[in-house]
Amino acid sequence: MARHVVVVGASLAGLRAVEALRRRGHEGSITLIGDEAHPPYDRPPLSKQVLCGAWAPERVPFRQKEGYDPLNVDVRTGVRATSLERFDNRVALSEGGPISFDGLVIATGAGPRTLPGASDLSGVFVLRTLDDALALKGALVPGARVVVVGAGFIGLEVASACRSLGLPVTAVELAEVPLSSTLGERMGRAIMSLHADHGVEFCTGVGVQELQGEGCVEAVLLSDGRTLAADVVVLGIGVRPNVGWLEGSGVEVEDGVVCDETCATSRPNVVAAGDVASFYNPRFGIRQRVEHWTNAGEMADAAVRRLLEGPEVEPYAPVPYFWSDQYDVKIQFAGHVQPGDDFLMLDGAPGERKLVAVYGREGRLTGAVTWNRPPKLIALRRAIGQGGLLSDVKEA
Amino acid sequence: MKIVVDFDLCQSHGLCTQAAPELFEIRDDGFLYILNEEPGEAMRDKLDRAARECPTGAITVDG
Numbered sequence: 001m002a003r004h005v006v007v008v009g010a011s012l013a014g015l016r017a018v019e020a021l022r023r024r025g026h027e028g029s030i031t032l033i034g035d036e037a038h039p040p041y042d043r044p045p046l047s048k049q050v051l052c053g054a055w056a057p058e059r060v061p062f063r064q065k066e067g068y069d070p071l072n073v074d075v076r077t078g079v080r081a082t083s084l085e086r087f088d089n090r091v092a093l094s095e096g097g098p099i100s101f102d103g104l105v106i107a108t109g110a111g112p113r114t115l116p117g118a119s120d121l122s123g124v125f126v127l128r129t130l131d132d133a134l135a136l137k138g139a140l141v142p143g144a145r146v147v148v149v150g151a152g153f154i155g156l157e158v159a160s161a162c163r164s165l166g167l168p169v170t171a172v173e174l175a176e177v178p179l180s181s182t183l184g185e186r187m188g189r190a191i192m193s194l195h196a197d198h199g200v201e202f203c204t205g206v207g208v209q210e211l212q213g214e215g216c217v218e219a220v221l222l223s224d225g226r227t228l229a230a231d232v233v234v235l236g237i238g239v240r241p242n243v244g245w246l247e248g249s250g251v252e253v254e255d256g257v258v259c260d261e262t263c264a265t266s267r268p269n270v271v272a273a274g275d276v277a278s279f280y281n282p283r284f285g286i287r288q289r290v291e292h293w294t295n296a297g298e299m300a301d302a303a304v305r306r307l308l309e310g311p312e313v314e315p316y317a318p319v320p321y322f323w324s325d326q327y328d329v330k331i332q333f334a335g336h337v338q339p340g341d342d343f344l345m346l347d348g349a350p351g352e353r354k355l356v357a358v359y360g361r362e363g364r365l366t367g368a369v370t371w372n373r374p375p376k377l378i379a380l381r382r383a384i385g386q387g388g389l390l391s392d393v394k395e396a
Numbered sequence: 397m398k399i400v401v402d403f404d405l406c407q408s409h410g411l412c413t414q415a416a417p418e419l420f421e422i423r424d425d426g427f428l429y430i431l432n433e434e435p436g437e438a439m440r441d442k443l444d445r446a447a448r449e450c451p452t453g454a455i456t457v458d459g
Contacts, residue, residue, distance in 0.1 A: 378422070
């Protein structure tokens, strides 16, 4: 069993890895390295309760200080891993000497993409960290005109929060229909309507040419020549896995850290979990990188099992799950949908704010989405995991 | 061993009903029900898993 395990990345996957190490009987030492100043905290509330002001930031940490005592872990916040040595089991840090390991968990997550010139203008925000959320919240003053660039889940949750604060919001999206690549065109249109009903303006099928302003942002110039006046611009244009520190380390990287179906990387005793990991999922026969809360925790546990028990562990074959809260609708999704999958509305309708719909390919269930129908979603997630057929749920 | 659910935090995601269907159920009214508040030790792993997977951290295990 590995004596000293280093976990790089102190968010959900990193913390869950530490917890799993202890739960699964690791008796050696553990060091948890995180580049943020804060100990591990929960990110989903950032774009919801924290942004709306319903929650004070003190509510987001997973554990209070004394909560780390039973884990017997050396938590080092505000410290960045700068490189992994090629021929030595050692990680170099931004502060203090390099740290040796017998086992390494890579959980460095992903960081938001940005636009050229964005960092030169105040009033332009991304939303990934607690500090990001508090900075954005501070800018959402009465009357502020908000432009959300990228109508994905983060962008639309921000739109939802801003509308609840009464601010005018325009969402700009490169695709003709938001979320169509994740949820298909029909569900994308339904979600777009939900936002339109709440007063969000959309500019779809158009990109951003330039962010304009002197010192602070004043307008967004679109690629079709239109200009949107803006006091606050929020960029929700996706993330990049944080893998820069692994360059030259011998850990194979391609859109994230490449893992097999047991979370093992190309280097022995090095595993990966969470947003940074590009893993082979035997359930769907594809390689995927999943940027969602549930996967971070489940995969961290699987990665630790691999570290402690070796290559014979059962494969990690999740049915990915995520949710998004927008206005009074809880959208839940399970599965993995690809373009061209069949789509079938089983029950309800977007207008009722309650629905159950499934996706399928060659007769087999590939995904399910619900609005405000949690019990149905969980039943369908189970069915997808069991290789269920579309014909079995049609009557549901 | 006692199950404690903070119903102010619970948002009925329902992941606990998948991890431990013997202990949790979400009914058609959309609310979570605990089927057995004091399960035997044999349920500990499933219950721990349910607590861990709860997206709102609403479940704790007392004892």
